[in-house]
Each structure stands twice: as structure tokens, then as C-alpha cells.
Amino acid sequence: MAKVKGNSPAPAAPANSVKPQKTPKKWLKHLWENYPFLVMVFPAVLVVFLFNYLPIYGVLIAFQDFMPGDPIFSEYTQWIGFGNFTRFFTDVQFWPLMKNTFLLCIIGFFIGFPLPIIVSLMLNAMKGKRMAKVLQTIFNGPHFISLVVLVGMLTLFFGRYGLVNNIVASLGGERVSYFLEASAFRPMYILSSNWQDFGWSAIIYIAALSSVDPGQHEAAILDGATRFQRVIHVDLPAIMPMVSVMLIMSIGGLMGVGYEKALLMQTDGNLAVSELIATYVYKQGLTGIPDQAYATAIGLFNSIINVILLIIANTTSKKFSENSLW
Amino acid sequence: MASLTLKDIKKVYPNTEPVKKPKKKKNNDEPVKEKANLQITEEGVVAVQQFSLDIADGEFIVLVGPSGCGKSTTLRMIAGLEEISGGELYIGDRLVNDVAPKDRDIAMVFQNYALYPHMTVYDNMAFALKLRHTPKAEIDKKVKEAAEILDITQYLGRKPKALSGGQRQRVAIGRAIVRNPQVLLMDEPLSNLDAKLRNQMRAEIIKLRHKINTTFIYVTHDQTEAMTLGDRIVIMKDGFIQQIGTPQEVFGHPYNLFVAGFIGTPQMNFFTGCKLVKENGKYAVDILGKRIVLSEKQQAALSAKGQQPCDITVGVRPVHIQADSQGFTGKVDVSEMMGSELHLHLNVQGLDVVAVIPTVGLDLEAHSTGKEVSFSFDPSLMHLFDAQTEKNLI
């Protein structure tokens, strides 16, 4: 989301609303006429510039042999071109990192993307509107749990002496350390993420659903549609534009998983699956003997993949439907 | 096609919020409050009550009345979109109070069209048939037939967004008629159209009526639509039926002051403060300082009822007022030239009286603003309403 906000530095907006101005003089006049809008948008542009654009110049170190403390530009700067990148591609960790990140994200996407849509459609179709509101509020709750607390909860439930193991043990079963099991990492990670965010992500669809003309539902009732058919033929098409926008954005952010949660859940037992590009970047850049140039190169590579995915998703969507981000 | 019977239908919208207790204590002695002309009782808002009507097979019924009188509510109860709080609704001889809307074999045209925006016109019309698993070939035939009737064949491939208001309205009607419903309900279908298109569509609906075989129930607040379309008109006010009758009946013999004022443009003139008197065994009316003896027919009707002399309000339609040098005099306040006729707003002893006078061979100068004019009306065309009950005396 932050990316999208950043991508629309709004001074273009007022200019777009009027016919393109040709001469510089006219353009200045045009700016002058719209100055209240420009003033309003200025703080946002400033923030985006300071925190999103200015740091971009730091990626230059990805192309340098850089040691922490070095200035980015100096006479001693050693430019090594794509050296850091080739080093990553030949790193033994490269393929496992790619695979781990991709699998975690793609499975998470296939579960996490449809879930809020289904939940919002179901909440919307509920007869008891008050009940639906209560449920929606309850579903939003977990979103506000911090990652550290969430992982703490996971250990309480799935740790060796956690709830699940206690129940299993009391029934005479073996205790399993889920955090040491590589196979348990992805299910725990993905399901807890979805549990935390499905209600929150549903909000945007619920808002879109509330604008559906009730007359359409009544028309469908008279046409003989069942409740389920009405969801399929009236509600779902109404949120379809929203779904495609969200789809494009999710695909664009597909490989952009953060390092925090994986790092919190990481143990020696599950390292083989829990080491992601993001955690690797973190470790390379900030722990041990920091190799910030290398970490930056990996991070940049990851971002480029995301941009490419976003462009592909948007172009495809533009081609097959009327919806696209740009 | 089916007949419909509505027996003492009632609709109460239950209070969504519980009645506040302190308020209740204050108004302990009057549980029924009158708010915005609607009865608000303990159970909720009574939107429609004592609604009884027999609708014949293939009849065109128009529900008409001012905003908020319960027309839509009645229609929606027939459609099954709104629960019926009391009374019985029969379609044919089947009691359908608790029958689901889709099993009532009813179609409805909505005021805002309510077309499915993501479907083409064709799919919009075919939707109901598809849900019924009608064979494809048959769907195709029926949709094309309906499109033919409504002259929208060339738009079948378009989405509703790409249609004009009038075309969308046709599609909405098309969607309703493809499945040959027993009853076709229309809730103010023309009110979103501009005046010209509305006239055109009105004519289309009249034509449509002869092309398809179904019972029509049509809601409007426009009395012109009601008069031109309806076999019978049901005039409603505050949830009650005021009168049911053919257009001629409600125009020629309104049951009460409300109907008299509602039907006909310009509105009927009302002369308040008149008196019905009996003189030498004959009924006469004291109006604006003159005594007018009633016609034979009126005499007979009044004596048959044994009507006592009383205070009355006299109603006279503007078109029934004619120039007459012997009659009442009034000053012209406003003179509106409408082409074939002249609408005169006269000030007659402080009352505003509207007269519609044909312009053929008329001296326009003598009827301009500020001029004195004399007029009268045929006593047999006077409507007499009891001043208390507001009911028509005859």
C-alpha cells in the first residue's frame, strides 16, 4: 500500500484534470491557478521524497566494494559493476532462498487472497445485519496484535510445552517441537498470517459491497435467484474491479515478504525453509561482519523482481479486463 | 395472466428502535400519535391498511397517490419483497402470503431499472430464464421476441452503461416480460425520464399492454399516467384507499375532497363555506352570495339519501367554468395562454378560482390581467362535499 501511495506524487493530479498546457508561461499560470492544491499536496510529496526517493541513492553501494563507514562518493570508491549480483547468483544459498521465499509467498497468496473475498461476501449475505457487524469487528481484532506477540502466541500454542502438545501428551501422544520441525514452519507462518489479516483485508471488499444497489438484489430475487446465486451474480461482479486491483497489488508484492516474522520464528531446526531473501539480507547487512553492499544488491534484486511482477500483472489485467493501476 | 385478490392487506414497519419509555409515560393517554400524516403506533409505522381490491385477469390497475402514501409498499408486498403484516393475498386462487417471490410468478420493473451492470442486455433479459434452466434455444427465441416488441434488438450486445435512460427502461421492461409473468408490477417506471420521453414511453406501455397477456399493476404519483393507462385507478392517501374506479368514475364522481383535488389538472376549484339548503322541497346551494338550485338528478340523489341541510364545500372543475355575464364576477390575477386554451386565475371574493377557457373566438384583451370577468357553471357539474366528513354527498 505504501508503495502505491508513494507512486502517485499528486502534483500531477490537478494538472491532469485540465488540458495539457503547452507553453511554459501557460504552465506557470496553470500552477498559479491551482496553488491551493499544490500547497495541500506538498507535505505528502516532501515526505515521500525524503523517505522514499532520497534513500534510493543508497542503492549505489550495491555496485561498489563498500565497507561500513565509507562515504558513498569519494576518490577511493571502488566501482565493481554487477559484482555483488553475480556473487549472489552463484551463492550456494541463492536457489534455496528463492525457493523458500517463492513458496512461502505463493502459498500464502493462494490462501490469503480469496479468503477475505469469501469472508466479505458471506458477511454481506448474512440476514442479521447486527450479527454481521459484530463478527466483522471480531475479525478485525487480530490485525492489531504485534508480530512479536503473535509469534509469542504461536509458541504458547505450538511450543514443546504449549497447549497443543499438552493436549496431545495428555492423550498419550508424543510431544513434537513444531518450531524445530521444518515442515511445520510454512503452515504455521501462513495460517497465522491469514488468521491475523483476513478480517482486515475484508474491509475494503465490505465497503465495496455496501454500495451495491439493493434494487439489484430485489430484481434478482424476483428473477428467481437463490441467496447463493445472488452472491455470485450480483455481489461478486460488483467487487470484481476491486478484486483485480487488489490482485495486481498482491502479485506486485508477492516476493516482498518482510523479514521480521520469519526471523522471529526461525530456529536451527527450520532454518532450511525459514531462511528467506529478506532474512538473508538482514543477516548479511546487519549482523556478523556486515556486508552492506552485498545485502543491498540482494534487496535491489528482490525489488526488481517485484516491479517486473507488478508490470506483468497490470499489463495482463489491462488486456483482459478494464481494470488496471495505470 | 392471473387474477389477484387483496383482502384487508396491512403493512406495519416495526419500530427499529424500542419506543423510549419516558416519552411513553408523558403521552400515556394517547398511544396513537399522528406524525407526517402516517399512523405511528406502538408496533411501528403503519404504511398500508385496510387495502382490499379484486383485480381481474388481464386488468391494468394503477395505484396513485402522493409521496409516502404506501403505493410502493403495496406493490412490494404483492411481489413478496416485503412481508405482509395482515390480510390475505391471492394470486389466482392460491394464497401467497408466505410464498417466496420466485414462486409467485411475478415480474417487476423498478424505478431505477436495477439492471445488472456487468451483463449485456441479452444476458440481463435471459438471466431469469437461465436460472430456470430453460433450454438455450428457447431462451434465445424468447429474448429476441421481447427485444422485438420493445424495439431494442440492436442493443442486445451492449451493457446497460452504454444505453440511454429510455433504452434502459425498455430493457428493464424486457427483462420482466421475457418469462411471461402472471402479473407485471411497475413501480414508477417512467419517473426517471424527461417529459417528452415519458409521454413516448407511456404510449409504448399502452401498446405493450395489447401485445402481451398479463395483469398489470402500475404505481405512479402522476395522475396523467394514471388516467391514461389504467383500466381502474386506486387512489391512496396515508396508507388508506380513497377510491377505486375507472378513470371516468374517479374524474366524474370523486368520493371525497382528496380525490377531487388529486385527479384532474388544473386542480378542481373548491368553494368553502357554502351551504346546502332546502327550499320549497328543493335542494339548493348558497355559494358566493347566490343561491343555485340543483339539477333534477342531484335532487333525486339527495332526497333518496334524506340529506339534511348542512355546511358544504362545492367543487367545480376549471374546464366546467364558462363565461356568463349573469354569473359571478372576479378579477383576473394571472392569465396563462396555453395555445388552444386560456388558464385564468381569478380572484373571486378573496377565493382563487381557476378557469380553463377555449381560445377559439375569444377576446383575449378582455381576459388580460386586472380585467373583470363574469362566469358561471352548470349546477349539474357541481360536486358537493360535506364540510365535516369531506365526503361527496351524492
Ligand SMILES: Nc1ncnc2c1ncn2[C@@H]1O[C@H](COP(=O)(O)OP(=O)(O)OP(=O)(O)O)[C@@H](O)[C@H]1O
Ligand atoms: N423500511 C421502512 N421502515 C419504516 N417505514 C417505512 C419503510 N419503508 C417505507 N416506510 C414508510 O411507509 C410509508 C409508505 O412508503 P412507500 O414507499 O410505500 O410510499 P410511496 O407511496 O411509494 O411513496 P413515493 O411516491 O414517494 O414512492 C412512508 O411513509 C415511509 O416512510
Ligand SMILES: [Mg+2]
Ligand atoms: Mg414509491
